[in-house]
Amino acid sequence: MIVDVQNDFCPGGSLATARGDAVAAGIAEFIATHRADYDFVISTQDWHIEPGSHFHPEPNFTSSWPVHCVANSEGASLHEALEGTEFDEAFFKGQYTAAYSGFEGFTLDGISFSNWLRNHDVEDIDVAGIATDYCVRATVLDGLKEGLKVRVLSDLCSPVDEKTGAAALEEMAAAGAEVAAA
Numbered sequence: 001m002i003v004d005v006q007n008d009f010c011p012g013g014s015l016a017t018a019r020g021d022a023v024a025a026g027i028a029e030f031i032a033t034h035r036a037d038y039d040f041v042i043s044t045q046d047w048h049i050e051p052g053s054h055f056h057p058e059p060n061f062t063s064s065w066p067v068h069c070v071a072n073s074e075g076a077s078l079h080e081a082l083e084g085t086e087f088d089e090a091f092f093k094g095q096y097t098a099a100y101s102g103f104e105g106f107t108l109d110g111i112s113f114s115n116w117l118r119n120h121d122v123e124d125i126d127v128a129g130i131a132t133d134y135c136v137r138a139t140v141l142d143g144l145k146e147g148l149k150v151r152v153l154s155d156l157c158s159p160v161d162e163k164t165g166a167a168a169l170e171e172m173a174a175a176g177a178e179v180a181a182a
């Protein structure tokens with residue numbers, strides 16, 4: 001499960017994380033070399049139309065943010081390192097509200113991520129992406145709540161802030177996720 005590896009969350013984007021480019025390249029390489037180990041590879045994207053107070057002209061970078069990942073914009077596109085990667089499904093979240101967790105995502109056909117996982121008998125997920133301390137964290141904690149076995153590929157995640165990113169990895173481990181470098 002590749003969370004929000006989008007241009008706006010990478011260097012040059014409106015809400016860049018420092019390791020975004022490196023993580024995008026690392027994820028592309030990991031999928032290319034480990035594809036056979038997985039039944040499915042899916043992506044999520046932050047996909048905002050009018051998300052209310054999630055956008056703010058004077059953001060606090062905790063619950064309000066600069067404009068980012070506007071639906072169908074270049075900033076909302078997946079990082080170019082992933083151009084050659086084939087995903088089995090794509091999930092979009094946050095059209096009219098803040099949405100950190102991939103479990104708030106839907107396919108373009110309107111199937112929720114949870115239902116899709118159930119329909120495909122998925123019980124274990126590996127998670128990588130951006131940002132460690134926000135959308136990866138929320139996705140992993142929701143996955144554990146749904147009863148899934150969750151592994152976080154920690155070196156393939158990029159945080160907004162190194163300190164809160166490290167704390168988030170600890171929190172995910174304490175909640176029951178396996179946290180390990182890919």
Ligand SMILES: [Zn+2]
Nearest residue numbers: 046054094099
């Ligand atoms: Zn957002």
